[in-house]
Amino acid sequence: MTTWFRTYYEDEGLWLYFEAADEGWATRQVEVRRQDSRPVTAASLEEVLHLRDHADLAAMGRYERQYDILAEGPMEGWQDQPEAAEISAEEFERLWTEARRVLGDSA
Template sequence: MTSWFRTYYEDEDLWLCFEADDEGWAVRQVEVRGADSKPVTAACLEEVLHLRDHADLAAMDWYERQYGVLAEGSLDGWQEQPHAAGIPAAEFERLWAEARRTLGASR
């Protein structure tokens, strides 16, 4: 079952928002700076896998500079992270759309 949640990294003043699959792996990830609410990451597993399988290292490097790096591994235990909370799918979709629009235009 798909889940959506957020955590907060105080040291970096960064909100991390995830869409996770039923095995607890990140499908999409959005990171937003707390101070100015500016998106810094909007990465997607499907896109990363496509690049890995059909493109070269230069394309992957461009993607990571444009949209950031997707979390690897299981996200199990997210509930113990600071300010962790589930979020509605609609909230994640709003954040995702805004982050993709911003990052796609700004870099």
């Protein structure tokens, strides 16, 4: 079952929003700066895997500069992180759409 949740990374002042698959791995991730609500990350596992399998290192580098990188590994223990909460699929989609709009959807 897919889950959507948020946590807060105090050291960087970032809200982290995740869509996680059944296995607990992030499939999409959005990060938003708390100070100005500006998205800084909007990465997708599907896109990263496609680039890995069908593009070169330069294309992967362009993707990472535009959308940043996706968290690796299972998202275990997220419930114990600061300000952690489940969010709705609709809220995640709204954040995803806005982050992609701001960061530019040209990967």
